[in-house]
Amino acid sequence: MDSNSASGLCGAVVYGDGINANAVLECFAREQAALGYRVLGLVQRRASEDRPCAGDVILYDLAGDESYLVSQRLGEGSSCCSVDPSGVAEASIVLRRALEAPLDLLVVNKFGKLEADGGGFLAEITVAIAAGVPVLTSVHHRHADRWADYTGEFGTAIAPTPRAISLWWRQVRGVDAWRMIS
Structure with missing residues (x-):
């Protein structure tokens, strides 16, 4: 990877309420793998899409x-999201194994509250960036400032569309540098 492509090495699909960034990330990752790229990492799905937080x-x-499983079961009637840090810690083995293998792209399901607070998958994202491995993740707009502060020159905010992700991916693989794709 040349020095121009280091800028924007970590792309984050920035999304808001009502946008299923998880589906967009998974679809892109699977398409790139089908094209022969070595795409490893984690994607997120909900067991029931009709209960977005519970x-x-x-x-x-x-x-x-x-x-x-990375959510805590809070009981019937609960309406708040509650990530289970122990489930995230257990899942981190997937990212660590991926970083030991030859790969073209590391997919990390989300830069969320845990990562914004310095935990979650932040260590694995840091190792990937330091090793020059492109990282694709998602970030809810409420954590976008923390993500931008963390990634600095290595981060690129991406609109939640397949076209925008594809443009970022082409950029990372060697075209010219930029900061925001929409």
């Missing part, structure tokens, strides 16, 4: 059949 949140290993 349903189980599950991370899936792009390279296999492993899955990890």
Whole structure:
């Protein structure tokens, strides 16, 4: 990777309420893998899309059949999201294994509250960036400032569209540098 492509090495699909960034990320990752790129990491799905905050949140290993429950079951009637840090810690093995393998792109399901507070998958994202491995993630707009502060010159905000992600990916692979794609 040349020095021009280091800028924007970590792309984040910035989304708001009502946008399923998880589906966009997974679709892009699977398309690139089908094209022959070595795409490894984690994608997120909800066990029930009709309960956006109270349903189980599950991370899936792009390279296999492993899955990890990363939400706490708060009980019937609960309407708040509650990530389970122990589930995230368990799932981090997928990212660490990916970073030991030859890969073209590391997919990290989300830069969320845990990462914004210095935990979650932040260590794995840091290792990937330091190693020059492109990282694709998503970030809710409420954490976008923390993500931008963390990634600095290595981060690029991406609109939640397949076209915008594809443009970022082409950029990372060697075209000219830029900061925001829409």
